[in-house]
Amino acid sequence: NAGVTQTPKFQVLKTGQSMTLQCAQDMNHEYMSWYRQDPGMGLRLIHYSVGAGITDQGEVPNGYNVSRSTTEDFPLRLLSAAPSQTSVYFCASSYIRTGGFGYGYTFGSGTRLTVV
Amino acid sequence: GDSVTQMEGPVTLSEEAFLTINCTYTATGYPSLFWYVQYPGEGLQLLLKATKADDKGSNKGFEATYRKETTSFHLEKGSVQVSDSAVYFCALTAGGTSYGKLTFGQGTILTVHP
Numbered sequence: 001n002a003g004v005t006q007t008p009k010f011q012v013l014k015t016g017q018s019m020t021l022q023c024a025q026d027m028n029h030e031y032m033s034w035y036r037q038d039p040g041m042g043l044r045l046i047h048y049s050v051g052a053g054i055t056d057q058g059e060v061p062n063g064y065n066v067s068r069s070t071t072e073d074f075p076l077r078l079l080s081a082a083p084s085q086t087s088v089y090f091c092a093s094s095y096i097r098t099g100g101f102g103y104g105y106t107f108g109s110g111t112r113l114t115v116v
Numbered sequence: 117g118d119s120v121t122q123m124e125g126p127v128t129l130s131e132e133a134f135l136t137i138n139c140t141y142t143a144t145g146y147p148s149l150f151w152y153v154q155y156p157g158e159g160l161q162l163l164l165k166a167t168k169a170d171d172k173g174s175n176k177g178f179e180a181t182y183r184k185e186t187t188s189f190h191l192e193k194g195s196v197q198v199s200d201s202a203v204y205f206c207a208l209t210a211g212g213t214s215y216g217k218l219t220f221g222q223g224t225i226l227t228v229h230p
Contacts, residue, residue: 004159033218042120042205042220043160058217090159092218104150105218107159 002026006091006108013081013115021076021111023091031094032074036060036087043090049074050096081115088112118143120206122221129196129228137191137224139206147210149182149189154203196228
């Protein structure tokens with residue numbers, strides 16, 4: 001089925017470890033983004049990309065890196081995991097249309113990360 | 117900056133009750149407005165949207181009207197079902213320096229009892 005695929009679904013890391021959360025979409029969406037979801041805080045934007053080779057920071061970028069080498073993939077790297085990065089991570093994608101993002105976004109099913 | 121404020125939850129209703137979840141926003145220009153729903157253990161799904169003032173978004177019996185004069189986008193459903201139990205997020209995306217960024221409210225947990 002077309003959509004946004006995230007792997008893994010669950011992950012436990014020790015403090016200081018690094019890892020990459022994978023995100024892939026097969027809808028040829030130009031725009032991709034990463035959010036983290038924390039209780040009572042909704043979702044907050046970490047990084048986003050408007051096309052291959054172009055990335056930018058969102059609201060909470062510290063401790064995370066991204067790259068966009070292809071239209072389909074947008075991995076999120078945790079450089080040195082900290083307990084404060086325990087969260088649920090969502091990848092989302094969208095077309096970029098003239099006049100804005102009125103089509104809405106397609107979200108992956110999420111990665112639940114625990115840092116101990 | 118842009119912001120979205122949702123009514124405090126959780127909300128608990130009996131089946132067939134009327135639902136309203138309030139959402140107000142602050143944004144420059146003319147944002148697009150969305151309601152997303154998250155069922156337990158799943159990602160977010162777009163429930164409905166509106167892209168300009170006075171537009172009414174609707175889906176699965178849910179409705180919301182883009183009210184620019186009151187900067188609101190309240191979610192309503194006339195008769196809720198147990199299967200509507202989920203977390204509901206109001207969100208917006210605006211132009212300018214916020215291009216492409218979805219700004220979310222904190223979410224409202226809805227529980228519907230038989």
